[in-house]
Amino acid sequence: MGRMAMRISRRTINLTSQQSHQITIYSYHLRNSISTTMQGLLGFTLLGSFVSYLQGAAASPATAGGTEKRNPLGLSLPPLIPSIPGVTEPLASNAPPLPILQLPTPPLASPPFTASNIKPKKIGYFWTGAGDNLHKDFLATVSLDDDTFGTFIQLTDVPTSGNSPHHLGASYDGKTLIGGGLLSLLKTQDTAFYFDVSDPYRPKFDHSNRAILSSIVDEIRAKPDGGFYITYMGSAVGTSPGRLVETDARGNIIHEWPEVTDIPSTLNILGQQFSPHGLTVDYDKQIALTSDFVVPITILKPTLGIQKADTLRLFDLRTHKILSTITIPGGQGIQDVKFIPNHPETAALATAVGLGQVWVIYPFRTKNAKQGTAELLFDFGPKAKNSLAIYSDISDDGKLAYFTFTLGNHVAALDISDLSNPVRLDDPNETQPIIGPHYVKISPDKKNLLVLGYFVQAGDISVVNTPGDYKAHWLDLDANGKFSWNKTIDFEREFATTRGGARPHSVVIYDLSDPADPKYY
Numbered sequence: 001m002g003r004m005a006m007r008i009s010r011r012t013i014n015l016t017s018q019q020s021h022q023i024t025i026y027s028y029h030l031r032n033s034i035s036t037t038m039q040g041l042l043g044f045t046l047l048g049s050f051v052s053y054l055q056g057a058a059a060s061p062a063t064a065g066g067t068e069k070r071n072p073l074g075l076s077l078p079p080l081i082p083s084i085p086g087v088t089e090p091l092a093s094n095a096p097p098l099p100i101l102q103l104p105t106p107p108l109a110s111p112p113f114t115a116s117n118i119k120p121k122k123i124g125y126f127w128t129g130a131g132d133n134l135h136k137d138f139l140a141t142v143s144l145d146d147d148t149f150g151t152f153i154q155l156t157d158v159p160t161s162g163n164s165p166h167h168l169g170a171s172y173d174g175k176t177l178i179g180g181g182l183l184s185l186l187k188t189q190d191t192a193f194y195f196d197v198s199d200p201y202r203p204k205f206d207h208s209n210r211a212i213l214s215s216i217v218d219e220i221r222a223k224p225d226g227g228f229y230i231t232y233m234g235s236a237v238g239t240s241p242g243r244l245v246e247t248d249a250r251g252n253i254i255h256e257w258p259e260v261t262d263i264p265s266t267l268n269i270l271g272q273q274f275s276p277h278g279l280t281v282d283y284d285k286q287i288a289l290t291s292d293f294v295v296p297i298t299i300l301k302p303t304l305g306i307q308k309a310d311t312l313r314l315f316d317l318r319t320h321k322i323l324s325t326i327t328i329p330g331g332q333g334i335q336d337v338k339f340i341p342n343h344p345e346t347a348a349l350a351t352a353v354g355l356g357q358v359w360v361i362y363p364f365r366t367k368n369a370k371q372g373t374a375e376l377l378f379d380f381g382p383k384a385k386n387s388l389a390i391y392s393d394i395s396d397d398g399k400l401a402y403f404t405f406t407l408g409n410h411v412a413a414l415d416i417s418d419l420s421n422p423v424r425l426d427d428p429n430e431t432q433p434i435i436g437p438h439y440v441k442i443s444p445d446k447k448n449l450l451v452l453g454y455f456v457q458a459g460d461i462s463v464v465n466t467p468g469d470y471k472a473h474w475l476d477l478d479a480n481g482k483f484s485w486n487k488t489i490d491f492e493r494e495f496a497t498t499r500g501g502a503r504p505h506s507v508v509i510y511d512l513s514d515p516a517d518p519k520y521y
Contacts, residue, residue, distance in 0.1 A: 074209035074253030076190050102461070104187045107136040107161035111498040116153045119201055120145035122443070123153075123510040124450065126472065127168040127179040128491065130161060131501025133459070137163045139179065139195055139203055140502075142472075142489060144443075144450075144509065149474070150489040156203045160189045164458065167439075168506040169220025169228060170197075171249075174520035177203065177508060178228060178251065180217020183458060184210075185238060191217050192230070194251045200510055206251070212236065213256045214243035216296045219279035219336075221288075225249070231276040231290055232256070238297035240307075241274035244290055244315065257320040265322040272325060273309045278337035278350070281317070285346050287363055288315040289326075291334035293353075299464045306463065308333040312350060314363055314372045326372040328352050328359050336391050337361065340416065341398040347419065349377065349401060351392055356384030358392070358403065360419055378422050383408030388466060389455050393440045400425075400481040404437040406455045406466050411437050413481055425482045433485055436468030442477075444511040444519035449475040449483050454503050470503060 107130075122144035129137045136157040143151040163181030170177055177195040184191040190208035197203045214232035221229045226249025233242045243256040258265030268274075278291030292309030299306055310331040314323045328334055332354020339348045348361040357379045365373040380403070384390060389406040399417040404410070410432055413425035438455040442448075454468035470492040475483040491502035511519040 074192075074211055074247075076207065076209045101188070102162065102186045104189065105134075105161075107159070108134045110136050110138075110155075110157050113152075113155045115155075115202070116143075116151055118143060118148050118151060118153060120148055120151075120153075121511065121513045123200055123512070124472065125168065125177055125197070125203070125508045125510070126452075126491070126504040127165040127506045129163065129165045129503040129505070130499040131470075131492065131495065131503060132499060133162045135499040136161055137165050137181075139168075139177065139205075140491075140504070141201065141203055144448075144474070149487060152494065153201055154203060156195060156205055158193045158205055158208065160184070160187070160208075162187050163189065163191075163193075164456065165503070165505050167218055167220055168508050169222060169230075170508045170510075170520040171226065171228070172222045172224055172520075173226075174200075174510065174518060176206075176251070178220055178230070179506070180220070180230070182216060182456065182505075184217075185215040185234075185236075186461075191215055191232075192251070197510075200512065209251065209253060211243065211245055211253055211256055214245060216242065218277045218293075221279050221281045224283060227251070227254075229279060229281060229288065231279045233275050233277050233293060234296035238295075238300075240295050241269035242276050244276060244279070244288070244320075246320075255320065257315070258322060259320075262321055268313075268322050268325065272311065273307065274313065275309055276313065277335050278312075280337050280339045280348055282339050282346055283317070285363075286317040287323075287346070288317055289313070289337050289339070289348055289350075289361060289363065290315070291337040291350055293333050293335045299458065300462050301460075303463060308354060310334065310352075312337060312361060312372075312374075324371045326361060326374050328355075328374050331355060331359075332386075335389055338392060338394050340394055341396050343398055349392060349394065349416070350374070351390035351403065353388065353390050354386055356380050356382075356387060356390070356405070358390075358401070358414075377416075377419060378414060378424070380405070380412055381428055383410045383428065384412070388464070389438055391438050391440055393442050393449075395442055395446060395481070400442075402440050402442065402449060402483075404440050404451060406436050406438050409435055409437065411440065411449075411451055411475075411483070413483060415481060425480070434469060434471070434473055436466050437473075439506045441507055441509060441521065443509055444521050445513070447477055448486075449477055450507055450509065451475065452504050452507060454505055456505075457503065468503070470501060472504060472507065 120143035124142045126140040139156040141154040164183040166180045166182040168179045191210045193208045194206045195203045196206045216234040218231040227247045230245045246255040275292045276290035277293035281288045292311045295307040312326045331352035337350040360377045362373045384405045387405040387407040394401045401414045403412045415423040439452040441450045451473045453471045455466040457465045472489040495502040
């Protein structure tokens with residue numbers, strides 16, 4: 001066949017006959033692995049994405065104040081169905097669940113909320129979904145100070161509903177928060193939401209956008225010079241491959257890595273499932289690790305089962321090329337990965353969900369002439385196995401690590417100061433007062449652990465609906481890293497009559513105790 005020219009975004013890419021053959025084989029298997037019904041649905045969605053792309057060539061991101069901001073690669077489109085008083089309410093309330101794609105109904109009007117004038121030193125920003133999926137999703141600003149703990153200071157709505165708010169991240173300077181929508185794609189809505197927190201007590205919604213090649217926003221890491229790296233776990237239609245998305249300081253999407261002009265990396269993600277969920281970045285060493293979790297569309301009905309991955313990708317941040325694929329045998333979903341601060345080999349911890357284990361990734365070690373190795377660190381036992389989700393956090397001194405087992409209803413702690421001899425600090429047999437723990441975060445002063453009792457409830461259209469208590473649990477940490485249960489913030493009770501409850505998935509903590517050295521985490 002010689003050489004073939006493929007036209008993509010006005011660029012000509014020359015492929016060797018071997019590369020062309022690989023792509024042809026991949027395309028054949030993809031076509032034959034999707035039912036006729038799914039093909040039609042994906043075709044419809046792809047057509048919509050293409051139309052959106054053409055419309056978005058001159059589109060500006062939706063902003064709270066109406067200020068136009070040119071977005072180099074991302075799109076932002078208005079709702080397909082506008083909000084109409086007297087029409088929106090019955091339309092949203094009576095819209096039937098559809099397979100995969102949902103009716104893009106506008107949100108119900110938000111009930112009134114009286115903001116608080118308190119100004120605590122410790123603030124929690126909770127990225128939260130309305131429990132009824134009808135009212136607007138929102139960012140809740142809550143006091144974490146002892147004397148006013150749990151006081152809701154401000155609620156900041158986004159323009160849409162049913163996004164299933166997912167991860168939240170802060171910019172390096174603490175002036176911007178970005179939250180992702182796990183299921184925004186299903187209502188053809190923007191998937192990333194940006195908040196201005198220049199005034200930490202009065203966050204404002206700034207704008208939203210969506211990528212072109214990818215969707216399903218997951219982990220977020222700030223760039224020192226402004227902007228973010230973000231894992232988008234699925235393609236534009238929720239299949240594999242996803243992308244590692246990069247934004248500038250204003251939140252404009254500037255790259256979706258790997259780019260299609262990078263043939264070796266593109267073939268890498270086409271040849272083996274690329275569903276990046278976890279993300280960790282070392283700017284000094286100029287490397288990043290992403291961890292592959294599940295193909296998003298396979299959690300939706302009809303499904304032959306959730307398609308889970310066993311791999312991580314090692315990126316060179318100088319070129320954004322994939323250096324290697326690292327495998328955890330039988331991992332069945334590598335949900336999370338984080339570099340261990342101050343580790344001499346830049347080691348990282350990765351959670352293997354199906355196995356109920358945590359592994360050590362050594363990005364600079366080699367095996368069989370391949371960069372990056374994986375070694376088992378700890379097996380957490382029955383409560384962790386097949387727990388659907390295992391998330392983690394690591395102390396900034398690199399000595400302590402905390403893990404949540406969602407279906408196991410358990411929070412675990414490890415002393416990792418010596419990776420050759422990790423020590424478990426929690427009681428694996430304890431029945432803990434939490435349901436469905438997922439997001440976990442160490443407070444900046446290392447005195448507390450914040451754990452949220454909610455993972456994902458995608459409704460009748462999905463096979464993933466995990467139990468949760470919808471509470472923020474504030475745990476005390478002693479000097480050795482052991483935790484004890486203290487107090488909670490009950491989001492379900494707080495919003496039961498106004499938004500059908502609330503689903504807090506993630507949190508960012510600001511500690512303003514020292515005005516000269518504020519902490520954003």
